Amino acid sequence: MYGPVSDYSLSPVVSKLLPFHAPRRMKGLMERALGVDQLSHVYSSLRPKEDHHLIPEALLRHLEINVSVSNKDLDHIPRSGPVLLVLNHPFGILDGAILWTLVSRIRTDAKILANGILTAIPELRNLLIPVDPFEVQEAVWTNQRGIRRSIEFLGAGGLLIVFPAGEVSHFRWRERCVADSRWNPAITRMLTIASRRTKDISVIPAYVKGSNSRCSRPRDWCTHACGRSCWDVSC
Numbered sequence: 001m002y003g004p005v006s007d008y009s010l011s012p013v014v015s016k017l018l019p020f021h022a023p024r025r026m027k028g029l030m031e032r033a034l035g036v037d038q039l040s041h042v043y044s045s046l047r048p049k050e051d052h053h054l055i056p057e058a059l060l061r062h063l064e065i066n067v068s069v070s071n072k073d074l075d076h077i078p079r080s081g082p083v084l085l086v087l088n089h090p091f092g093i094l095d096g097a098i099l100w101t102l103v104s105r106i107r108t109d110a111k112i113l114a115n116g117i118l119t120a121i122p123e124l125r126n127l128l129i130p131v132d133p134f135e136v137q138e139a140v141w142t143n144q145r146g147i148r149r150s151i152e153f154l155g156a157g158g159l160l161i162v163f164p165a166g167e168v169s170h171f172r173w174r175e176r177c178v179a180d181s182r183w184n185p186a187i188t189r190m191l192t193i194a195s196r197r198t199k200d201i202s203v204i205p206a207y208v209k210g211s212n213s214r215c216s217r218p219r220d221w222c223t224h225a226c227g228r229s230c231w232d233v234s235c
Contacts, residue, residue: 055123056097082154082201088180089163110159155198
């Protein structure tokens, strides 16, 4: 049972982002700069109204996100058996919210391999397999556990959604465009191990068309925060 809304905020997110202990005033400045205070307000407005499994869908309605996906593309996703759904990552948390909402219409056993910071939201904990995309010593143990859980989850016949870039698409000076970072080879190694243990894992590549709005990109360079836009996916 989750606690009262008034007793909960997303402030723990800032503590997880910082590699050092910060004074309360600095945390407050970070919360405002990253929009955590606004996210807490949105979360509080959604939390009492929805079953926890519907929080991602409630977020999309709140932000008036338009999603376009054809039945033909959805038909590429098997209705049962182990599936690895691999995508680019242009919009941050919205990608996960939309993919989980779409996939949950045809599968009840979907999880997302995602940034462990999102476990600060209690209702999302059962929907995620957390990993740590930050290059710190503590991330090694967290990510090893996440990889093991992913392999076990695929072995049990689940559908796992992954964003191999590990972070939101951002402006890349070399390519002079907004694009994913280089995809993490750990996903390939995970699939190799899982395939040895579990036969017939379906790997479904999908492409999310779009990018953050221009007004959000200066923040992206600092935080890789998500933006708002129309959302189109094809498998």
